[in-house]
Amino acid sequence: MSSSSHLKKIPIKIATNSVSSARRWPWMLKVEEWFYKHKNQLIFVHITMFVFFMSMMIIPLFTKFPDVNANIWNNLRLLSTFLFWGLWFPLVFASVIFAGRIWCGVLCPMGAATEWANKIGFQRPIPAWLRWEGTPVLSFLLITILGQTLDVRDENSAMLEIFGGTLLLALIIGIFFGRNKRAWCRHACPIGLLLGVFSRLSVIEFAPKLPQKGGDRYAERGVCPTMIDINHKAESRHCIQCFRCVKPASPGGLFLRFRKAGEEILQIRHRNPNWAEIWFMFLATGVSLGGFLWLILPQYQTWRQQVGNWFINHGWYWIGNTGPSWLMSVHPEQHQAYNWLDFMMIIAFMLVCMLFCTFVLCATNALSSWLAGKFNGDRTFKSRFLESGYQFAPIAMISIIIGLGDQLFKQLQLSGLPADLISYFKISLFLLSIVWSIYLGYHILKNQGVTKIGRFLALIPSALGSIIIAAAWWPAIFGVHFSMLAEYRAHLAILS
Template sequence: MISKILHKLGVAMQRHKGIIQITQWGIVGLYLVLLIIPTFMDLPPRHAHILSNLVLFAQFIFWGIWWPFVILSMLVMGRVWCGVFCPEGALTEWTSKKFGKNKTIPRWIKWKGWPAIAFILTTLYGQLISVYDYAQAALLILGGSTIGAIIVGFFYGKENRVWCRYLCPVNGVFNLLSRLSPISFKSNTKKWANYHGEQLSNPHCPPMINIRQLHGVSSCHMCGRCAGYRDAISLQSRSVNEEIIVYGGEKDNIWQTRLLLFGMIGVAIGAFTWTVSPWFVQLKQLLANWLINHNIFWPLNATAPWWILTNYPDNNDSFNWLDGFCVTFYILGSGLIFGFGLTIIYKLLGRFLRKPNLYLYISQALIPLAAAGLFLGLTATSVKLLQYDGIILGWIKNARAIILIGAGLWSLYLGYKILRKITNNIYQFILSFCLFCFSLIPILAAWWFMFWGW
């Protein structure tokens, strides 16, 4: 029953491209309105509310609803956001189709490290200029990414999404999160080979995937254009663990593992916790005292423009150079500590089980925990904005605890299944599983400190 519904849904997406395009352009319009108009408006007065002030409304939509639920949608529907709703995807593809120069994609664009580096730098820069709080900062970061998408679409590919596949700062994050999706387009290789019907030209796949080999959702944008091709491709349900347990061992992209461990776990923890961390305050006090004792005062002045460091004197909100240094140090330090710590533990595990590449496989068991962290961190902004409006969510702490515990248990289950697949020796299994459980403790502890401890 479910498989029939999904199959029909996939084919309907293929047949009704027009509706998808209208939806995409509608979202492009909404995105541009929410991104551009607030930058021409004054900072919201203290008594302003989300529903009475467009700046606050745009802030709430972007950071309180849009981003957390895009993250959630990856877990529920795969990358449907990319293929059906994303304004940058629509704009880069449209530019490439209408005006594209169709130049050969240079090797530097195809470098596999971009998703990790772009995510880490964008996250850090967003914190330095307070992207969640100010419309200009949001325009600079989101608008900059959109202009990048249009420029890449203009030069490279014909009707393709070169930007989305190689350069989008959240491409790697979506790639990892969508591995947990319960639906995906899949190719049936037997049906493909035995197809004797009408000879059709290959469907156009915007992220340039080899659709014959399609068995996972992580690179597929779920646009539905290939559905029904050679009677072999259809939208199907699957176990949420399938892509990690069954195919996770085949994926050996070291940069995706780095993005997960250093970026989605380490840098994300740093970026979401620095505002409430007493360690951050201690670090700043220590350095400030040192500077004063040595008669060095310039780092204590907020002289940087708003596009380098937050600077809104009218709002009593300005970062001095020392703030900027401490934020950078804290966020990147958190990325390095978690990234190297987890890498070392999983490499030791691989050595112990004599599987050097196990580190790339077992790391993927952390995806549920990383997803929960991103979702909780982003919804903290929604909760804060609602609190300013006098809406107190009394149940939020319990909901956070349930999400964290659930994600932790899911990660443990994935780790258990991967290790069971790797070793039959019960003693080796127990020891390695204990080490894996141990690796989850610092991540859970960091979120506990953020929401309960500090």
């Protein structure tokens, strides 16, 4: 019997609540069925992706450095950095809105490798330090900052260090912790948290057919590789969409569900809101901004000069020495070598931007939550702050895409697309994200029972927060073109 005819004969009873009152379109059943049927072949996808990623990281290291006439079509080093930062990064991000964490569940070679290592490893219980919600936040911040000091967006050896290093860590964690699980993916992967937070905005989710009350639960036993108790599943964050809990013909398990973009954030009070996500969104927005601005702000060069002079005047000449190449970009063959001054300035600048953005978002969100309380908002100030913090998800997402995915725009410009057009595209993305953030904020306030007039008043500070963040990106959107960026890099090289 074909599985589709089988499906017709077994009525699937889906409990109705806010999460699973579902529109089930025929194509979704077909997708479920397809994955169910081909799940054993996923290993070939993982192997192909693994080989491709490793090749793109290692082979370019043995090829020549790009000269002035080089482009992505005649230089493997440039092609490799473009594939990683110009295609892979923005596409994986954009796909979160339309397909959730499908990258993680179906394509990611690192996730597959950690799970494979886990099968042959010690399978120890996952320790508390790894389960701490702050671990992936720290992991993201460390990798992003190290990526900047190593110049990961332009240097192939830095890419190998960052991606190869995280792959090694993923394997180590896989070897030691969990039983047929992906402890790395849930608890430590810097990309996983990023995709997880923004998957709450996605138009699809996996929802329980027979949901149970009580909210999300952590389950080290069971089918889910990221420790989700599937019948209690209330949030998308940790679901890597591996389809393992999906059996189209079964009355239990999860099913693929289509929903309105951002619906989960509108229902956030019932969807396991979490402080780690709020901190992550606030901190990551700022650190990404810092990672872009230090390259293009003329003031950064002035401050660098002043700090450098201060050190020299105090006889601390070591500040001008280059450091180890695993910590900072040292490439004399390309006339670029950061010294300790660069290293410290880049980190300090990124941290200051991070604190600035976090302060702005915290202050405006706090004011908004306080006003909500004055106009009939339910629950405590802390709960309202937590809930309305999620309204910044769209602006945080766009900030990170533009900040870390600038290679795509650079390549578009090199391919002849007018720089102004690219700038208008970026500003449209920002405007869209601000409007979306305001929309989410309005409905979160409505769900808190805030009166109509109160909603408009409470929205003013939070909308201001989104606008300030967008304005901080102004130099990156309109103020700089990539030819200028190259000039700054050359300037840096001369200074060092």
